[in-house]
Amino acid sequence: MKLEVTNVRGLETGTVELEPGRVQVVRRPNAAGKTTLSACLAACLSRVADPLGLAPRNGLYVRKEAAGEECRAVVSDDTWSVTWEPASATFVTAGNAPEVPEAVLRFGQPLLGGTRRAASRRWLDAILPEPVTAAELAAELETATDQVTAARLAKQAIPADADRDAVQKGFESAWAVADTQCREAKARWADVASAADGERRTYGSAIAAKWRPKGWTAELEGRGLAELEERLHDATEAERLLAAEAARLDEQVRNAERVRQDHEAELVRISGLRMELETAQEAQRKKDGGEVEALRTEFRQAEAARDEAEQGVREGKTAMERARQAGEAAERDAARAAELRRRVQDTRARNERWQREHVRTLRGRVDDGENRLEEAEQKVADLKKSMLLLESADLTCETCGQGLPPALNEKRRAQSLEKLRSRLDSAQRRREHCEESLDEARSELADAENDDATPPGIQDMLDEIANLEAKADEAEESPGEAIARWREEISRRTDAYGRAEREFREVGSRLEKVVSAATFRREAVENIGRLQGRIEEAEKQIESGLPEAPSDAECAEASRRKLIAADVQREAAEAVRVRHAYEEAARAQEEALQWDRVRTILSPDKGIQARKLYEGEAVMQEAMEIVARTVISAGSWLPQVRIDTAERRILVNGLPVEAASNAERWWAETACRLGLAAVAKSPVAIIDGADVIGLDQRKGYLDAAEVMADEYHMAVLWTETE
Incomplete structure (x- = not known):
């Protein structure tokens, strides 16, 4: 296996030959590109475009002096090759290229940056299996709810497009979503219950299970919201019809009173009409026909x-x-x-x-x-x-x-x-x-x-x-002569027309005045018959009496039925309100229970997270057992590395990893790298920064790495400072 690096970070060119079963030691001065070689090998074999955790600044992998030139790392064998292009963060593979789990090759990255306080968490992320997925969460939820609801909740807690780091191994992001949704559902229940009862209510599982809105009756237990809404519709329609009937009776009473007043006014006008009749008759006699x-x-x-x-x-x-x-x-x-x-x-x-x-x-x-x-x-x-x-x-x-x-x-x-x-x-x-x-x-x-x-x-x-x-x-005459002749003729005829128009208007004005006076007199005469008819009609109506109005008993009965219908409508509306509040609160309670189940599954001491912690602990135990046989036989000191499942942290020699010295952390990291590579059957293991410990101890671990490389037929890249 061969690694070739061109213009990556500060390294212009670099080549390393790796053979299965052997340790390839690279000794160079500080800042000579040892870590870059390790990062390029890890990126190519694990297909991780950001092996040193520089994201989102991937441009830092390109050597500044080689801007615009070729920048890549290639790992190849006789039958396969993998090319990493940092500038575009892409990989090109040929043949049956191996793909090593990311955790095996990136395990040591906490030593390359960050604070000690974050080291334990990053170590734990490297050891644990793959992060929780929406499918895994849905499978857990199906034991307590239906498949559709489980899939919906899982998709909300872990979106398909979520950032990988946001849901990485620790489950905090998904747990936070579930916790937020659960709190919001409980708050909705409290708001609905408080609004329904008119006083502040606080959510509790037992309280929510027994709660009924104020105004709840035994009759509402067996009736659904649709049935109550239909009953409300019928009551509203009945109230509208009865109110219309009562209004109609009131209108009849008002109309009867208005007719009586009109008849009295008509009798008053009769005397005036008779005087008009006499005046018109006298004017007609004096008219010049x-x-x-x-x-x-x-x-x-x-x-x-x-x-x-x-x-x-x-x-x-x-x-x-x-x-x-x-x-x-x-x-x-x-x-x-x-x-x-x-x-x-x-x-x-x-x-x-x-x-x-x-x-x-x-x-x-x-x-x-x-x-x-x-x-x-x-x-x-x-x-x-x-x-x-x-x-x-x-x-x-x-x-x-x-x-x-x-x-x-x-x-x-x-x-x-x-x-x-x-x-x-x-x-x-x-x-x-x-x-x-x-x-x-x-x-x-x-x-x-x-x-x-x-x-x-x-x-x-x-x-x-x-x-x-x-x-x-x-032609008898020219067109110009004809036009001039007819222009004079038109002027003469126009003058004659003006004189005739003036005479016509004068006669019309005199006629209009005479006709207006005659029309007034004629209309007065014609009104005689109509006035006489109106006088006779008014007298007959007065003689026959006023229109009959509804009785007081009918009006009172209509008002009583309208009030009864209004009471029925209010009762139906109240029943709908109470039932709606109950169902809305029940939905909020059900959602709170569901999200509480999701939160429990994702909690540190239960469900998927606990199971993955135990799986990681088993993997770590197996890896440490493999390393123990080799390191101890080589006469080197082996730190005790284990997972504290209760506190969710890494312990080195019984202490949190952030409390360990650089040498202790390097020993623990090297042991974990070699052990995890052996468990995963990785063809490659990477040991970087060996100059942290002394030469004697470094020699013991180098011997142990050679024994493990030979036993598990893997190539080991070992870098240290000259």
Whole structure:
């Protein structure tokens, strides 16, 4: 096994070779990195990212001079490796890497920092098994309550996301949660009981079991809260209905009294109405019947004149609007004609440019065609000349330059002539094609040079221009003249309309005054019949008597039933209040009992905590027995280390560990480390700070460590100062 350290704390590089069954001693000066080597080995094998307890300042593991460089520790073997990167607090494993229990390798950390007062507690944490979990607590609670309640209580006492140090081995955090919840439940019971009884109550298990709220009756024992609430609802509804009935009877009594008073007032008004009737009749007799009709005739004539003048004004405005629209149309036609003339010029110029370009292109095609035709004719002439030469020439061998035999010479000549004929035919066809293309280009050129036709679209625009000019010539007067003429006409008609409107209003005012006076007199006359009817109706009602009101007996009975219903409703409400207080107090009592059970389970002398203390004591006893056989046989002194389960502390030679000297604590720590490593079958044990004791005693413990390393086949890292 090999340990390699790079840029961790003050150590730039370091390497240690460890072999099973042997002790590797590292002797270096102070501040040379011995503790860093031990911490890196412990971190890699136990997967603890903070082996020296520096959290939350994990950045202190990175060497200051190597900021930004590689910082890691690697423990490896032939088949596995573990890499710790302190900067990111992560581990990378490969192969079947061993994982040593944290307590075995971190046991000696109390010597590296902290006060002596905290040493006993940290030693105890290192020796005890793993901390209590929510699952363990729930299993204990299921013996006294149901599974769902046990799981809920355990989850509250030990949350899944709680800090590991908050619930580490000593159970204080979980016990504190249970104690707080228990106290709060008891306080709730006391508050509910005090509010229900109207006096201060203090919680006690016997008192809470026997307590009943003030106002409790034997009838409430067998009735639930839902039944009592339903009874309260029925009583409330009955009280509401009876109260409504009593209110209805009271309203009938008030209505009867109000009707009687109204009838008396009506009789008082009758005399006044009769006087109004006589006055209206006298005014009607004196009315001039012909005045209103004459004014109405004059009003209708004035209204007709006004309407005629108003119609003339509207017609004039309409005619002027048509003139204005005609002027706008003429302007649009003029603009359209100008646009068309511009487009005709542009089209003609564009057509001329295109025709010139087209002629230039066609002339280029003719020149190219003549050149290609000349080349084709030259090619045909050359091929014919080659054939004539080949018919009279003797062929030679390409290899030796000698003349060919006559038969072979004829054969070769025939083959060559056949190839030349084929090429000649192709050249003649090409010449014919060039002649056809040239004739076609010359024909197109002649057509283009003689083309003087009007471009497409220009004639349509010229025709549209002519139509627009003819339309402008046909108008009798210009739009401006028409608008001016109609403006004068509208002004004249508007004046006439104003005169007619004033005359109409004057006649209407006179008519309104006359009609108002006549209407008053007519309404007075029309009221005669209605007033007479009202007088007769009032007299009949007075004669028939007032509406019948409820009797005093009916009103008294309704009030009595309403009071009885109110009493029943109050009794039902009181029963609901008492039952609700009882059930709320019972829930608080049950919760207090449950949390008291959790607190008992987590207490130092009972339940899980006591069991784990006994387990830790057994582990410690086994470890010390293993060490005793080796250390005593090596002739070294062995301190007595044990757990005081009653006081929850570590004793070294019968005294608390915080009272021991540094040497005694180192002896005890070394014995515990070696013993716990042997019990856990750890492949590695770490002994740091051996220079605390003298050389002779150190030699005895080193011999004992070698014996245990060999016996239990584990590698031991031993560090001391030179």
